[in-house]
Amino acid sequence: MPYPIVEIDVTQPLPVISISENETGVAIILRRKGRPIDFWMEAMPPNCELPPEDLSVQISERAKLKLLGENISDELMPPRKAWRLPSLTVAICTKDRPELLVRCLKSVQATQYPDFGTPSFIETIVIDNAPSDEATRALVGSMPGVRYTCEPKPGLDFARNRALREATGELLAFLDDDVVVDRRWLVGLMEAWTENPDAVAYTGLVLPYELATEAQILFEKAGGFRRGFDKLRYHGQTLSNNPLYPCGAGIFGAGANMAFQREKLIELGGFDEALDTGRPLPGGGDLDIFYRVIRAGYPLVYEPQYMVFHQHRREIKALRRQYWSWGLGFMAFVGKSYHSDPPKRSKFLRLILWWFKDRLRYLKGSLRGRHELPPYMVLAELWGGVIGLLGEYSRSSRRIKHIRAIHMSFIATGLRLCIFLR
């Protein structure tokens, strides 16, 4: 069942890829001089080998344009000057998953520094979101150079906004606790910044950390979080060949790996706390902030070198829930923006129509066995979309009002208690 993930650098001699008895395929991450340039998965019979000759044919067929393009890009690159790089705060929001968190923190500490300059400082904050025990606090306490903050209000965007208040760096990079950053993660982010100092948001490539279960393989085969291997810069209110831009905010990137100019993010009002609240609305907050960045007229940059590896859901049930939450989060975002951004209403209506049409078409294909995803996954996403559209955002807004009220009364009670004790 599992697929080994093999990293190949075309500048090195090609390895022999051997598939063991219980493996049924291979996933290949192709790099050139450390930069990721392609990723693909291939089903293979167990107990076989892929010799370098066959591999080289595969590589040149798949990645010829990319390989030559990288060569040309190197040649056209003006000599690089030394940059004064921005200071960086890395914020990791977590909840009761210390074993994942420690893996993520270690990878952040092991990331390479760019050779074209050094950031004036890099700080790492862990935001512990409504923890049920002290494990995360104890863990972070044992790691030098990592700051611990607790955010009692449950909800990812409460945690992210807390990070926004706590951070001091010019750039603020968010990571989910279930990712591991690539060794060139920091180089990628800083390169994106040197090339686009005017950008307000940066997003990066997300590849699988492991492909060990059916659910993980299925998810990655269906596209995963990948957004391609080209640098992209989104700016302005139109995009040729995409009439639904910028409302279809899924193209911009994923919340598991994103960074912002901190001051601009504060100016934009931070994250919408009614999205990404965990159950029952786990998602949509990243789409919302990307959309607002673009609508405010700022550039958003996607940089493939700014790469993390995400541990996908292992169980089919959890995966189904993830698709459901994608539909839900996306439509909650659409519902919110439909109300908050009147000039784009007609576009959002078209987007809703397009989305349902597209998903239904996909469902049809899936029923005929033409797609990777089985019909029940697509149905879950569709169902999530329907729920999301039927006022999920306003329900969620009421819920977080309630959460805020509880916490306010909690604090008030505490204050009163203090005064009383005195």
Next chain:
Amino acid sequence: MFAPWKIVHIELSQGIPELPFYYGIQGACVVFWWHGIPLGEQKIQVDHLPMPAFQLRQLATKAITPAVGDHLVNHGFKARLPMPPSIRLFDKPPDLQTLMALDQPLRRLRRHLSQPRDGLPCLSVSVVVCTRDRPEHLVLCLRSLEKLSERPYEILVIDNAPTSDATRCLVSETPEVRYILEPRPGLSIARNKGIENSSADVIAFTDDDVMVHPDWITRLRQSFQSPAVMAVTGLVLPAELETEAQFLFQQGNEPSKWGYRALTFDSDFFELMKSRGVPVWRIGAGANMAFRRKIFDIVGDFDERLGAGAAGCSEDSELWYRVLAQGWLCRYEPTAVVYHYHRKELSDLEHQIYHYMRGHMAALLIQFDKYRHWGNLYRAFGVLPWYYTKLFRKSLRNLMPGPKSQAGTLGAQIRGCLAGVKYYLQNRSCSSRFGASADKADWSEQEYISK
């Protein structure tokens, strides 16, 4: 409201600048060059301007990679001949070692293109410009011909049935240009007069509403390297995209149609496409084409029933048809560049499209008449009606006001087709020099559309 597109030429060897903001345009159409070789283009919408240099570099890299690969690597980067996707042509992927060894590909490309070619026959070139009462255009064309980096053997201006002597006066000011009067109207007639009066090995044709690139002659001449190549066409870039008509005209000529990679049309291509109508119109444009002189002795000269002033156009493609049918090669060579001023008025455009289709239809019938290749009739009476029905249905669905698309000129296209049939029937009696060689037709083939 239509806003113009700005055409920006960027010479990559001089470094990549920031693309500035231009007021009052819809976007910029950027053409990327490397030491005078066009390698690719990219359209950029105005709200992406000003565009930082690094991002332009990004776009440039993406746009030029296929063409650079085509120049430097033997296989794997070839452009696809205009064929329906159902015909699979296997282009072997490039060797990975070769690809990895290509450091500094652009510098290599320059060396590759500037080295003297051994065994290149020293061909002389005559330039023939046909014109009719447009001295204000012609003067720009002649000025660009003066700037050619390599002098042609001769330059002829064929004045086609003029109403005044303005062209004669203009040409008399430039001593190295010969003036020839052709009183009978018709572009084919004028071009044939040019063939008659020229004496070089290669005859290069261009139009009066065109400006040529300084290396035009050099690149055309180089493309005749192989002795089997009888006809060469080149890249036609728009000189300006100021009006809606010019923009719409250009949309029909996107790089997908005439790209930045060379194409060789051979008899294999001809045989594969014969049963569905060989898309000879995709070989190039009459504004930028050249022929070996001897091909006119082999296949004859331009058919006087076709071309502007007669059926409308397609006199060029019909000649290429004959070249391919007799087993010779046509080559599309994008390094030979001219800039064309498209018609400015929408009414002109409609008129032009009408004549295009009229000429196209007549050419299909003439090609059938000469060779009995049934694919021509299949296209004329099977593919085109089917295509127009589809377009009509589509235009019914999009009745909302918006930018005019191809469906906007649907009426003109259909009227043109009908007129083409009528024109052919009226002029059938003209002697055709080529005998009937009946071919087996394959009517069951899948439809093929691309005009």
